[in-house]
Amino acid sequence: MTESEHGRPQDPSEQELELAMSEVLELWSDEQHALVDEAVDSASEADYQAALRTFQGLAGKRRPWARFGWMAAVAATLLMAVGYMAWSPSGAPAPAVLLGSGEMEALSPAGEVDGYDVFSWKAKGNKLQRYGLRVWNEGVLDAVVRIDGLEQPEYTLSEGQRVLLGSRITWQVLLQTPEGGTLGVESASASLR
């Protein structure tokens, strides 16, 4: 562990100190890991059941406002987009792509669907645009999928992303500049049959 990971470069005396202490700390660390191994081996069914009850309880506790979280996220994005248009520096005309103006259409999945494998949309206008994708489970504030800079008007979920999605989702596609700025947004909701 002699690398300088962050910020200021590593001082030679610090490097020397780290080297001098590395052996004893490694011995200490090995013993602590052995304690963990012991604890893993000795964990009882009762320990497991108690842990499970706790985590199920914690998972069940949702913040009262969380079920409105996705709506808040959509509203925030709308406000940002409206704000961006209103701001229009030097009285220049607002960007051509307006919120919900139909610059993106045929969003899929929408309504009742069999699965959420592929998210796709059709875009009009400038083909040099980029897209961002956000997907929320119903009632959960944090987006499960959050991707920027897509160059194609579609995205196929990975297996890991797919398992995170619940039965009802809300999603957005953002029209982005190549630099990552947001020009517009379209939203859709879907649920599994």
Add this chain to the structure above:
Amino acid sequence: MAHRTDLDLVRRAIAHEPEALKGFARRAACIPGFLRSRASRLGLQLPSATLDDLTQDTYLAVWKKLASYRCEARLETWACGFAFIQLRRWQTSRYRDRRVPAELGDEPAIEAEPPNDLVEFVEAVLDTLGSPVEDVMRLKHFEGMTFDHIAERLQMSANTAKSHYYRGLARLRDRLGDRAEELAG
């Protein structure tokens, strides 16, 4: 990273997937045993109600920080890192409640019985470093965390974490002194 499947389990647990919660609970069930072993090594008698409280506090801390798991250590080791900190907090509050000066209260193992091997001695010295130096040292060497991730866990800047770390190393070297060779021999 060697613990990709752990990361997948964590992500699914965050999404409250029932099977993932079961899998995660199975992995975290080592925490009470680890707390017992640690307390025993420190010469502490943990009443069963205290052990239950510490276990629950550790589960809660683990759950709150689940999204910060970075695969640097396997899941059990990462979770036990929280147990370290909860146990030390309990020790600190116990000694504070008894109005024992912190510098004495932090050294029960040394006072009770001088360590007779190198690892015990290192453990006893780490135990006297106090928060946050001790926490940084433990996270660095027990969980193999980077300074950035230690900073995120302990809510400080990475440079502050780094300063604490080298301060801790210097104090460890000073305390070890000649005893390192003596104990190793």
